[in-house]
Amino acid sequence: MLENIKVSHSPHIRKHHSTQSVMLDVLIALVPALIAAIIFFRMRAVFVLGTCIVSCVVVEALCNIICRKLNSLGDLSAVVTAIILAFSLPPTLPVWACVIGSGFAIIIGKMVFGGLGSNIFNPAMAGRCFLTACFGTMMTTWTVPATIDVNMPKVGQVQIASVPAAITQATPLALSKEALKSRATDNGTKAESVNSVFSYLFLGEVGGCLGETSALALLIGGLYMLLKGTISYIIPAAVLISAFILASIGWLIDPQYYIAPWVHLVGGGLLLGAFFIATDPVTAPLTKKGMWIFGAGVGGLTMLIRIVGEYPEGVMFAVLLMNSVSPLIDRFTKLTPTGGRVNA
Amino acid sequence: MTFKGGVHPPDYKELSENAPIKSVPVPKQLAVMLSQHIGAICKPLVNKKDKVVAGQLIGSADAFVSAPVHSPINGTVKDIALSSHPVLGRAEAIIIDADEDNQAKQPCADKFDNSFSPDRFTPEQIFESVRNAGIVGMGGAGFPTNVKLKANPNSPIRAVVINGCECEPFITCDYRIMLEWTNQIIAGALLAAKALNCRDIYIGVEDNKPKAVDAFRQAVKNMPAAAEIEVVAVKTKYPQGGERQLIKSILDKDVPAGGIPPMIGVLVDNVATAAAIAEAVVFGAPLTYRPVTVSGSGVKEPGNFYAPVGMAAGDLIELAGGLTDDAVKIILGGPMMGFAVADLSTPMTKTGGAITILTAKEIGSIRMEAKETPCIRCGRCVEVCPVNLNPTKIAHAVKHNLLEMAESYHMSVCIECGCCSYVCPADIEVAGLIKTGKILAARAKKLMPK
Numbered sequence: 013m014l015e016n017i018k019v020s021h022s023p024h025i026r027k028h029h030s031t032q033s034v035m036l037d038v039l040i041a042l043v044p045a046l047i048a049a050i051i052f053f054r055m056r057a058v059f060v061l062g063t064c065i066v067s068c069v070v071v072e073a074l075c076n077i078i079c080r081k082l083n084s085l086g087d088l089s090a091v092v093t094a095i096i097l098a099f100s101l102p103p104t105l106p107v108w109a110c111v112i113g114s115g116f117a118i119i120i121g122k123m124v125f126g127g128l129g130s131n132i133f134n135p136a137m138a139g140r141c142f143l144t145a146c147f148g149t150m151m152t153t154w155t156v157p158a159t160i161d162v163n164m165p166k167v168g169q170v171q172i173a174s175v176p177a178a179i180t181q182a183t184p185l186a187l188s189k190e191a192l193k194s195r196a197t198d199n200g201t202k203a204e205s206v207n208s209v210f211s212y213l214f215l216g217e218v219g220g221c222l223g224e225t226s227a228l229a230l231l232i233g234g235l236y237m238l239l240k241g242t243i244s245y246i247i248p249a250a251v252l253i254s255a256f257i258l259a260s261i262g263w264l265i266d267p268q269y270y271i272a273p274w275v276h277l278v279g280g281g282l283l284l285g286a287f288f289i290a291t292d293p294v295t296a297p298l299t300k301k302g303m304w305i306f307g308a309g310v311g312g313l314t315m316l317i318r319i320v321g322e323y324p325e326g327v328m329f330a331v332l333l334m335n336s337v338s339p340l341i342d343r344f345t346k347l348t349p350t351g352g353r354v355n356a
Numbered sequence: 357m358t359f360k361g362g363v364h365p366p367d368y369k370e371l372s373e374n375a376p377i378k379s380v381p382v383p384k385q386l387a388v389m390l391s392q393h394i395g396a397i398c399k400p401l402v403n404k405k406d407k408v409v410a411g412q413l414i415g416s417a418d419a420f421v422s423a424p425v426h427s428p429i430n431g432t433v434k435d436i437a438l439s440s441h442p443v444l445g446r447a448e449a450i451i452i453d454a455d456e457d458n459q460a461k462q463p464c465a466d467k468f469d470n471s472f473s474p475d476r477f478t479p480e481q482i483f484e485s486v487r488n489a490g491i492v493g494m495g496g497a498g499f500p501t502n503v504k505l506k507a508n509p510n511s512p513i514r515a516v517v518i519n520g521c522e523c524e525p526f527i528t529c530d531y532r533i534m535l536e537w538t539n540q541i542i543a544g545a546l547l548a549a550k551a552l553n554c555r556d557i558y559i560g561v562e563d564n565k566p567k568a569v570d571a572f573r574q575a576v577k578n579m580p581a582a583a584e585i586e587v588v589a590v591k592t593k594y595p596q597g598g599e600r601q602l603i604k605s606i607l608d609k610d611v612p613a614g615g616i617p618p619m620i621g622v623l624v625d626n627v628a629t630a631a632a633i634a635e636a637v638v639f640g641a642p643l644t645y646r647p648v649t650v651s652g653s654g655v656k657e658p659g660n661f662y663a664p665v666g667m668a669a670g671d672l673i674e675l676a677g678g679l680t681d682d683a684v685k686i687i688l689g690g691p692m693m694g695f696a697v698a699d700l701s702t703p704m705t706k707t708g709g710a711i712t713i714l715t716a717k718e719i720g721s722i723r724m725e726a727k728e729t730p731c732i733r734c735g736r737c738v739e740v741c742p743v744n745l746n747p748t749k750i751a752h753a754v755k756h757n758l759l760e761m762a763e764s765y766h767m768s769v770c771i772e773c774g775c776c777s778y779v780c781p782a783d784i785e786v787a788g789l790i791k792t793g794k795i796l797a798a799r800a801k802k803l804m805p806k
Contacts, residue, residue, distance in 0.1 A: 016682075016683070016684055017683070017684065017685065017686055017698050018684055018685055018696070018698075019685075019696040019697065019698050020685075020696055020785075020788075021777070021785050021787065021788030021791065022687075022689075022691070022692060022693050022694055022695065022696070022774050022777075022787065022788075023691060023692040023693065023774035023777050023778050023787065024685055024687055024691040024692075024694065024696060024712075024714055024719060025365055025366075025525065025691045025692070025714070025718055025719060025720070025778070026719075026720055026777065026778055026780070026783065027363070027365075027778055027779050027781075028720050029781050030729070030781050030782070030783065031729050031730075031732055031781050031782050033781070034732070034734065034781050087729060089732075126730075127730060128729075128730055128732060129730035129731050129732050129733065129782075130730065244735070244739075293732050293733045293734040293735060294732050294733050296733075298733055298735045298738050298746060298748070298749070299735075299738060299746065303735075346746070346764075346765070347738070347744050347745060347746050347765075347766075348744065349613045349743050349744050349745055349766045349769040350359075350360065350600070350604075350610055350613065350742070350743045350744045350769075351600070351610040351611050351612045351613035351614075351615065351743070351769075352610075352612055352613050353613060353766065354613050354614035354766060354768055354769060
């Protein structure tokens with residue numbers, strides 16, 4: 013009668029969730045941005061997303077086989093990495109480049125460290141960083157969202173061919189950079205031209221990376237994860253607050269050439285970074301205090317790169333830099349037990 | 357006011373909360389453990405084939421921190437032998453064969469009326485009675501109660517807290533005695549306060565047990581001696597019944613890490629312990645019976661029983677209708693901190709208030725087959741830890757046998773509540789690893805030369 017009886021450590025009951033269900037929640041939260049990406053970039057979005065997902069999954073499966081490890085696809089982390097990578101790529105990126113980026117993200121970004129949980133850098137950002145380093149021009153060529161009338165005048169539009177699909181457009185943040193550069197000569201692009209497209213930015217009808225453009229869709233996804241308890245509010249709050257403060261300083265100094273802080277928040281990858289990339293638990297600190305420092309670092313570095321640095325966008329570098337110091341942050345924010353330290 | 361962290365497991369109390377405490381027929385055989393407490397192990401005072409009577413002292417130790425054991429029944433000592441012990445693995449027990457003419461002991465709650473007053477007893481009398489009765493912390497810790505009731509002029513106790521939280525899922529024996537033995541518990545609280553010359557008494561009950569809160573409030577109103585007792589409904593949250601957590605919730609004080617409540621002038625006793633104190637002081641009765649909940653969907657008729665110490669877990673399970681076919685885990689205690697056993701002859705001890713029998717339904721199908729997956733550092737264990745530790749860091753250190761690193765994360769402060777394992781999405785035995793680490797560290801210290 014007792015052959016079915018099991019013994020183990022307490023506790024004997026567990027909350028009914030798993031790494032898989034946590035990742036599934038992240039995937040669900042990514043759906044609004046996914047829909048936005050498909051609406052704005054149509055087949056290009058499908059190609060890039062599809063390629064990334066298939067290659068990430070296949071590469072992870074191959075890694076497991078080569079390393080004779082148990083199949084780890086069930087935790088869905090490869091799919092999450094694939095979608096976040098795809099979201100941070102320009103829609104025009106050729107399929108072969110997507111494959112290279114996905115391979116780098118999974119192999120170098122994750123598996124060489126020992127797989128999920130052991131990686132130092134966010135795998136998707138590692139993949140994107142590699143692509144930026146190798147194919148700089150491709151990674152900064154943007155198309156106009158399919159929903160915008162081709163005859164409509166666009167911000168900073170450059171007509172490079174007669175076919176509408178090949179119309180490229182400078183992103184609002186690239187324009188913001190131009191505005192900053194023209195501050196020295198006091199002519200050329202003004203911040204106002206970027207500020208005026210705030211509503212387009214919020215909905216996502218601008219050029220940019222696949223999943224970054226629609227602030228609304230990202231906010232819906234972020235809110236879902238907050239309500240579900242998938243992520244803590246600390247990192248997104250720290251990223252957005254620090255970014256807002258730094259952007260405000262510039263804007264208060266010279267609103268003619270520094271774009272408004274709220275435009276900075278919805279522009280580029282800041283929201284995607286705040287809710288989906290910086291919150292990657294594996295590469296962020298564990299303690300609350302550490303999360304505040306980490307988030308503030310991501311937001312602050314992003315703004316420094318955008319305003320002072322050479323690149324128009326800085327979320328990727330900010331996240332990777334903060335990833336590299338996150339173990340150090342953990343070390344400096346060790347918790348004190350309730351009731352103080354034990355007198356040794 | 358509440359403590360940091362904690363979890364909200366489903367409480368499953370509905371299985372047995374409405375079952376009044378039942379007396380049980382005297383079992384044919386008991387195995388009374390010689391170690392049912394923290395402190396020196398008792399030496400047997402009887403020999404094989406000796407006759408013993410109910411309430412007779414059968415084991416004691418000279419050490420200050422120890423608690424004597426008594427025979428719950430009339431019978432013959434069959435043997436003094438090793439028996440399986442839920443915590444220690446195997447430990448020495450006095451095996452007693454019951455006589456034919458045994459009468460089951462009945463609770464004495466109805467003998468405590470509203471006129472009760474602790475003034476008839478001196479602190480010395482209370483201390484002696486409690487020591488002689490072998491009372492230990494019945495909430496699970498098993499610390500000898502008399503040690504706690506010894507007034508220390510250097511650190512006076514300013515508040516007595518009676519713990520009626522019963523935050524573990526399934527267990528309802530404390531809930532039942534709070535309803536059925538209300539006056540007796542209050543009498544015990546008054547006696548404990550009297551022993552320590554302390555005026556402030558609090559009774560903490562989780563707010564998911566409004567009937568128990570009302571019962572106490574009513575009883576306090578009706579008992580002149582108890583007029584100043586404060587009944588506090590505390591937030592329902594596991595582990596609210598941990599003494600540090602309860603003190604934080606009621607008095608907003610932190611017990612020093614690695615310290616004990618008397619250091620900040622507080623005494624915490626479980627409601628069952630309070631009832632035992634009252635019985636020992638007023639009637640001189642030793643602690644030989646205690647309320648036990650047998651619950652879980654793996655048992656056919658969950659209920660609450662007034663059972664003799666030393667009764668085999670299997671006998672109690674039979675009284676509750678026996679195991680169902682799909683039972684997979686037998687736990688002495690509750691599902692969060694209890695000990696899983698595979699031996700139905702394991703005897704109950706003074707600290708064992710429950711037997712929980714789980715099926716796959718409660719354990720969860722995921723949990724039944726799932727293997728541990730890598731830690732994704734999600735920080736949920738950090739968030740729920742009621743003593744503000746970093747459980748995953750400690751568990752990893754222990755896993756790689758880095759005990760010094762584990763200590764640097766304050767491993768010894770862990771109260772072993774299991775919240776970290778409960779929330780872990782990767783199904784890592786976080787609490788299990790930390791407990792293992794604490795044992796390894798204790799062993800290492802003993803082996804090392806000074």
